[in-house]
Amino acid sequence: MPTFQRxxxxxxxxxxxxxxxxxxxxxxxxxxRDRLKSLLTARGLSQTVRANTAGCLDQCEQGVTIxxxxxxxxxxxVTVEDVEEIIEQHVIGGKVVERLLLPxxxxxxxxxxxxxxxxx
Ligand code: FES
Numbered sequence: 001m002p003t004f005q006r007x008x009x010x011x012x013x014x015x016x017x018x019x020x021x022x023x024x025x026x027x028x029x030x031x032x033r034d035r036l037k038s039l040l041t042a043r044g045l046s047q048t049v050r051a052n053t054a055g056c057l058d059q060c061e062q063g064v065t066i067x068x069x070x071x072x073x074x075x076x077x078v079t080v081e082d083v084e085e086i087i088e089q090h091v092i093g094g095k096v097v098e099r100l101l102l103p104x105x106x107x108x109x110x111x112x113x114x115x116x117x118x119x120x
Pocket of ligand 1: 013024065
């Protein structure tokens with residue numbers, strides 16, 4: 001069984017186009033998840049880092065929403081173009097992508113750096 005060092009949960013929840021909260025699927029959640037998976041595979045990280053589909057993470061207005069564990073770092077307004085930066089800077093390098101952080105993450109405090117990925 002692989003031992004994942006990081007998990008990324010990507011909201012792909014869909015609502016009607018006229019729903020007041022919007023939804024991550026209509027903002028590109030599936031494409032963001034697919035890009036994450038393909039880049040992780042291309043980097044040889046599919047046994048080290050897992051990208052999973054998630055249902056609604058209750059941050060709909062700020063979607064596409066991603067949360068990264070174990071750090072529990074929440075990103076919002078993520079687009080396909082942001083995925084490579086999240087992988088290189090956070091997943092591999094251990095540094096949060098400041099410009100994509102959702103506000104109000106009190107558990108994060110001042111922490112902006114975490115252990116780098118142990119590459120095999
Ligand atoms: S629809 Fe994505 S967080 Fe709710």
